[in-house]
Structure formats: C-alpha cells, structure tokens
Amino acid sequence: MKSVLVLYWSRGGHTARIARRICESVGEGGGRAEMMDINEAVHEGVDWGRYDVVAFGAPVLYGTYHKDVFAFIAQHQAPLEAKPSSFFNVSVVARTPEKATIEGNRYMQKFLQLSPWRPKDLKVIAGKVDYPSWAWYERVMIQLIMKYTHGPTDPRTVIDYTDWDDVRAYGKHLLALA
Ligand SMILES: Cc1cc2nc3c(=O)[nH]c(=O)nc-3n(C[C@H](O)[C@H](O)[C@H](O)COP(=O)(O)O)c2cc1C
Structure with a gap:
C-alpha cells in the first residue's frame, strides 16, 4: 500500500483541515496517509522511510510564509528531495481563477524564490476569510x-x-x- 505524509504549518487551523481532507482522500484512493504538524515533526522526528510521497502545505501570512516553514525546509531539504514531493500553499487571493494557478499566484512564485527545496509538484489552494x-x-x-x-x-x-x-x-x- 502506498503511503503519503502530509506535513503542514497552520496558524488558524484551516490548512490543518485541508491536510486532513487530503489524508481522507488518499485513504479513499486505497493508500495510507498521515498528517503531521511541522512543530511535531521537529520535536518528534520523521521516519521518512515509511512514506512514498511527501506533501507540505502552509498558508500565506502577510505576503509570505511563517519563518518556521523555511527553517523546516532548510533542515530537511535532503529527505524532501529524496522522493516524490509536493508543496501546496493556502491563501485568500487564490479564490479567483487567475490567482489559483501556479503562474498567476505570486505567493507560489515567492515560495519558489525563497525555498531551497524545489518540488516539481505544486498546488494552489484557496483559504478562508475569518x-x-x-x-x-x-x-x-x-x-x-x-x-x-x-x-x-x-x-x-x-x-x-x-x-x-x-x-x-x-x-x-x-x-x-x-
Ligand atoms: C495575519 C494574517 C495574514 C494573512 N495574509 C494574507 C496575505 O497576505 N495574502 C492572502 O492571500 N491571504 C492572507 N491571509 C489569509 C490566510 O492565508 C488564510 O486565512 C488561510 O486560510 C489561513 O490558514 P490557517 O488557518 O491554516 O492559518 C492572512 C491571514 C492572516 C490571519
């Protein structure tokens, strides 16, 4: 059975909900999935060998991402690059079709500029206004x-x-x- 790790950083809980839905969907597709807050991942460690695919998601805050997102990536670049991986961002500007694309979402472009990890697979997800x-x-x-x-x-x-x-x-x- 294929297994997916969904790492995430969430401030208000919405990205965590998205991570949970991703995991449910992997289960529906016949795979196994686990979600892990990067805070937990830092403190408890990650058994990378257990997973075939790794996804990582974070919300956009003030036009960028929380510093812990980049600290985690810098620390775990090698395992993130060792297997198929994907990054998803969550933002309210992505509610419009043109900003829901990789090219049209400047926060995704910003991520690619700032992150040493360059996942080939990227996903833009619209978040929540609250x-x-x-x-x-x-x-x-x-x-x-x-x-x-x-x-x-x-x-x-x-x-x-x-x-x-x-x-x-x-x-x-x-x-x-x-
Ligand atoms: C302090 C703060 C700053 C935000 N800045 C932006 C922003 O610059 N651009 C944007 O599109 N969304 C912005 N958002 C919206 C969040 O990306 C959106 O609410 C997201 O769903 C939050 O996810 P979370 O609940 O996992 O933290 C911001 C939200 C907050 C609370």
Whole structure:
C-alpha cells in the first residue's frame, strides 16, 4: 500500500483541515496517509522511510510564509528531495481563477524564490476569510488586500473559499505520484 505524509504549518487551523481532507482522500484512493504538524515533526522526528510521497502545505501570512516553514525546509531539504514531493500553499487571493494557478499566484512564485527545496509538484489552494477571529490590525491588513482584489471587507465576514472536491482530487493526485 502506498503511503503519503502530509506535513503542514497552520496558524488558524484551516490548512490543518485541508491536510486532513487530503489524508481522507488518499485513504479513499486505497493508500495510507498521515498528517503531521511541522512543530511535531521537529520535536518528534520523521521516519521518512515509511512514506512514498511527501506533501507540505502552509498558508500565506502577510505576503509570505511563517519563518518556521523555511527553517523546516532548510533542515530537511535532503529527505524532501529524496522522493516524490509536493508543496501546496493556502491563501485568500487564490479564490479567483487567475490567482489559483501556479503562474498567476505570486505567493507560489515567492515560495519558489525563497525555498531551497524545489518540488516539481505544486498546488494552489484557496483559504478562508475569518475576520471575527483575527486581531483588529490583521483584519485591517486583509481588508486592504480584499479591497484591492475586490473581495469582502465587512468585518463580520466568514467565508471558506476552499474547493473541497479539488482538495480531494489533489489527495488522489499525490497517491499517483508514488
Ligand atoms: C495575519 C494574517 C495574514 C494573512 N495574509 C494574507 C496575505 O497576505 N495574502 C492572502 O492571500 N491571504 C492572507 N491571509 C489569509 C490566510 O492565508 C488564510 O486565512 C488561510 O486560510 C489561513 O490558514 P490557517 O488557518 O491554516 O492559518 C492572512 C491571514 C492572516 C490571519
């Protein structure tokens, strides 16, 4: 049975939900999948030999990724490159079709510039707007992005932009990379 490791960093829990859906989909496809927060991976270690494919996902925060994402990659570049691997990013700008492509999503381009690990397989996933759960200064920042990209600015807005069927298809795709 092919096995997939889904590593992730998540601030608000949405990327964790995506990782979980990916794992469910791998299971539906006849594979085995495990998800692991990179914080856990750093502290508990990863038995890389157990997996045929590795995926790694992180949300975009303030136009980039949390420093722990790059620290993890720098530390584990060799095992990440040793087998088929994929990176997925999660952002609210990816809610529009043109920014949901690898070329059209500047945060994906930024990842490729900053990461020493260059996975051949990449995936852009739309995330969640959740103004009520964010601090006022975070809300203001996202409202600005939204104003600029013609998205919702009402501070009561909670919208999940993730295409969950597409996430499921990505899980199947990962299994096929094995
Ligand atoms: C502090 C903060 C900054 C963010 N910055 C951006 C951004 O620059 N561009 C963008 O498209 N989305 C941005 N987002 C939206 C997140 O990428 C989105 O909410 C994602 O679903 C969060 O995933 P998580 O719950 O796993 O942390 C930001 C969200 C927060 C809370």
